[in-house]
């Protein structure tokens with residue numbers, strides 16, 4: 192990633208809004224924003240499938256029927272406004288032959304989230320990487336997120352959460368999927384109310 196170029200663009204934006212990028216207060220801001228963008232978009236160029244390649248865990252056939260990782264932190268950036276959206280990802284799969292280390296799943300989420308995204312595509316991409324990498328019998332990916340562009344500008348709905356579902360194979364069946372959704376339960380914020 193070309194951080195110098197990002198910093199130059201941020202300097203230009205500060206000028207465009209009528210601020211002085213050479214002031215004591217703002218002179219480090221282009222560099223800081225460039226560093227932040229380095230984090231936000233660290234998934235650019237990362238092959239998420241490679242994160243599953245060496246992640247197999249030998250279970251000698253004892254895969255269990257369902258693996259669910261609930262409440263994985265989700266941080267991404269919307270491609271429309273370059274504003275953050277964040278929340279939780281829940282990933283369930285019915286194993287075929289392969290089971291991977293649990294920590295591989297948040298890594299796949301993080302790699303795909305660290306790009307300009309829309310929530311629906313992010314969910315579909317996570318589901319597809321699992322489908323391709325694990326050959327599971329079924330996959331469900333549920334994302335729950337609050338979007339900066341919905342909360343802080345535009346309609347300014349500060350509490351709404353977007354929930355999206357992507358599913359594959361046996362878990363695309365509504366009855367099978369309902370069991371997973373029941374295990375995921377209501378959103379954590381609603382649980383605590």
Ligand SMILES: Nc1nc2c(ncn2[C@@H]2O[C@H](COP(=O)(O)OP(=O)(O)OP(=O)(O)O)[C@@H](O)[C@H]2O)c(=O)[nH]1
Pocket residue numbers: 269270271308309310311338340341344345346
């Ligand atoms: N489906 C979907 N929409 C998103 C996502 N992130 C942001 N948006 C929406 O993308 C839309 C962009 O709409 P545009 O009309 O092109 O841009 P805008 O005028 O800035 O949009 P408003 O937010 O409606 O003011 C808005 O409705 C956003 O709320 C996302 O992950 N998925």
Ligand SMILES: [Zn+2]
Pocket residue numbers: 269270271272273274338340341
């Ligand atoms: Zn947006």
